[in-house]
Amino acid sequence: xxxxxxxxxxxxxxxxxxxxxxxxxxxxxxxxxxxxxxxxxxxxxxxxxxxxxxxxxxxxxxxxxxxxxxxxxxxxxxxxxxxxxxxxxxxxxxxxxxxxxxxxxxxxxxxxxxxxxxxxxxxxxxxxxxxxxxxxxxxxxxxxxxxxxxxxxxxxxxxxxxxxxxxxxxxxxxxxxxxxxxxxx
Amino acid sequence: xxxxxxxxxxxxxxxxxxxxxxxxxxxxxxxxxxxxxxxxxxxxxxxxxxxxxxxxxxxxxxxxxxxxxxxxxxxxxxxxxxxxxxxxxxxxxxxxxxxxxxxxxxxxxxxxxxxxxxxxxxxxxxxxxxxxxxxxxxxxxxxxxxxxxxxxxxxxxxxxxxxxxxxxxxxxxxxxxxxxxxxxx
DNA sequence: TACGTTGTACAGTTTTTTCTGTACGTACTT
DNA sequence: AAGTACGTACAGAAAAAACTGTACAACGTA
Numbered sequence: 001x002x003x004x005x006x007x008x009x010x011x012x013x014x015x016x017x018x019x020x021x022x023x024x025x026x027x028x029x030x031x032x033x034x035x036x037x038x039x040x041x042x043x044x045x046x047x048x049x050x051x052x053x054x055x056x057x058x059x060x061x062x063x064x065x066x067x068x069x070x071x072x073x074x075x076x077x078x079x080x081x082x083x084x085x086x087x088x089x090x091x092x093x094x095x096x097x098x099x100x101x102x103x104x105x106x107x108x109x110x111x112x113x114x115x116x117x118x119x120x121x122x123x124x125x126x127x128x129x130x131x132x133x134x135x136x137x138x139x140x141x142x143x144x145x146x147x148x149x150x151x152x153x154x155x156x157x158x159x160x161x162x163x164x165x166x167x168x169x170x171x172x173x174x175x176x177x178x179x180x181x182x183x184x185x
Numbered sequence: 186x187x188x189x190x191x192x193x194x195x196x197x198x199x200x201x202x203x204x205x206x207x208x209x210x211x212x213x214x215x216x217x218x219x220x221x222x223x224x225x226x227x228x229x230x231x232x233x234x235x236x237x238x239x240x241x242x243x244x245x246x247x248x249x250x251x252x253x254x255x256x257x258x259x260x261x262x263x264x265x266x267x268x269x270x271x272x273x274x275x276x277x278x279x280x281x282x283x284x285x286x287x288x289x290x291x292x293x294x295x296x297x298x299x300x301x302x303x304x305x306x307x308x309x310x311x312x313x314x315x316x317x318x319x320x321x322x323x324x325x326x327x328x329x330x331x332x333x334x335x336x337x338x339x340x341x342x343x344x345x346x347x348x349x350x351x352x353x354x355x356x357x358x359x360x361x362x363x364x365x366x367x368x369x370x
Numbered sequence: 371t372a373c374g375t376t377g378t379a380c381a382g383t384t385t386t387t388t389c390t391g392t393a394c395g396t397a398c399t400t
Numbered sequence: 401a402a403g404t405a406c407g408t409a410c411a412g413a414a415a416a417a418a419c420t421g422t423a424c425a426a427c428g429t430a
Contacts, residue, residue: 003323010322014330017314021338024307028300033216035418047334054377064420069378090428091376098337100344115213122209129202137195138188145199149232152283153206154369159285161367169364178363179350184339220388239407249390254408275398276406 018047032107034078037063038071042080042096045072051084051093078107101181105170113167116160123157203232217292219263222248223256227265227281230257236269236278263292286366294355301349308342 022043029039044060045052052060057068072094075081080103084093097103127150134146169175207228214224229245230237237245242253257279260266265288269278282288312335319331354360 007322007324007327010318010324010327013314013318014327014334017311017318018334020314021307021311021341024304028304030218031296031300037418046337049330049333065376066378066421067419070419073378098340100341101347104344104348111216115216119209119213122206126202126206129198129205133195133198133202137192139192139195142192142195142199145234148234149199149203151369152231155283156206156285158367158369159289162286162364163289165364165367166360175351179347179354182343182346182350184336184343222388250406251391251408252389255389258408 018043022047032078032104033111034074034080034107037061037067038074041068041071042075045075045081045094046096048095051086051095053089053091053093055091057094078110079103080107101176109167109170112163113171116164116167120157120160120164123153123160127153203228207232217263217289218296219259219265219292222246222252223259226253226256227260230260230266230279231281233280236271236280238274238276238278240276242279263295264288265292286361290355294352297348298352298356301345301352305342305345305349308338308345312338 022040025043025046026036026039029042030036034042040061041057044057048056054065054068054072057063057072058065061068072081076083076094079097081094081096084095086093130146130150130153134143137143137146169178207225210228210231211221211224214227215221219227225246226242229242233241239250239253239257242248242257243250246253257266261268261279264282266279266281269280271278315331315335315338319328322328322331354363
């Protein structure tokens with residue numbers, strides 16, 4: 001039937017349209033420390049009408065089920081995707097967290113919080129090492145270098161403290177008082 | 186001489202101390218889309234008393250001069266490192282931008298601004314494609330899917346608009362009114 | 371209990387990224 | 401003009417990351 005042919009072509013067009021967006025998301029998702037194809041995976045699940053099974057994702061993306069499994073897991077870990085249950089369905093089902101403010105902020109906050117924490121610890125430890133060295137060494141030149149290093153570290157430390165404050169802004173949700181959420185129109 | 190031996194050991198300790206910090210920076214620098222070893226390179230230049238030449242970096246890190254060249258270039262491109270001139274020195278000299286607020290914010294802003302822009306464009310285009318399809322298709326089911334897709338895209342769009350606002354906060358420096366810079370103490 | 375389904379650990383392969391050495395262009399020096 | 405020093409383009413090597421197929425454990429079903 002002609003109608004069916006036309007309809008199939010139309011579905012193809014839908015796919016194309018979706019793909020335009022998914023490709024772009026995938027291209028930029030690395031900013032959230034997520035790989036390109038996991039980004040595509042996210043996009044695929046995002047557009048799916050219903051929650052998807054691993055097999056469906058595998059079909060849709062033409063990739064191994066193993067990849068889907070690990071990919072989805074990493075998305076679940078950062079709360080961008082959640083597992084859902086449906087009566088009578090034995091397979092695991094997944095859907096994207098639909099609040100982007102939540103899902104993306106979340107990833108962002110976790111990664112950056114973690115990094116600043118680690119860096120701050122490293123600064124403290126480095127400072128300690130330098131102080132100790134300063135107390136034990138007899139070399140004036142070395143003491144001079146240490147002094148200069150400490151100055152640099154203190155500046156870095158100040159920056160990380162600030163960054164930490166910024167992250168808190170997001171963590172507490174205060175950011176939404178300053179930059180209000182936008183309503184879809 | 187015993188004193189010399191001791192002093193050498195002390196310099197080693199200085200290196201170790203610096204390394205503690207540099208390693209951590211390198212570990213987390215990927216959040217700024219910079220690779221691990223370019224992160225180490227940054228750290229090395231950061232601690233150097235004087236501006237460094239490519240050869241010095243190469244020695245210090247035990248890596249090829251070619252790598253130093255490309256690494257430094259990428260750091261210069263994102264304004265984390267700058268080239269400096271010193272009278273009588275023919276080689277290129279580099280030092281780190283010492284205002285971390287500037288250097289890091291800069292990288293961050295550029296990358297994210299770029300991503301949101303591209304994503305927003307993609308959303309617009311996808312929306313157009315969907316609207317067109319909606320106008321031409323005869324399938325009710327398809328129209329339903331399109332409607333659902335458009336809703337999702339509008340939500341994403343709202344999120345990106347918000348994100349764009351947030352980035353502007355940093356770009357304009359307004360963020361510092363809200364979260365003031367910290368003074369090193 | 372035997373059998374089929376589903377998800378994932380793991381080892382090996384493929385792909386991508388990073389790193390190096392060579393070669394060469396440019397610019398300074400003599 | 402010839403010689404030397406310097407930075408980088410480019411091609412290939414090495415390393416890292418991503419992907420796949422196989423095998424198996426867990427669980428449900430007959």
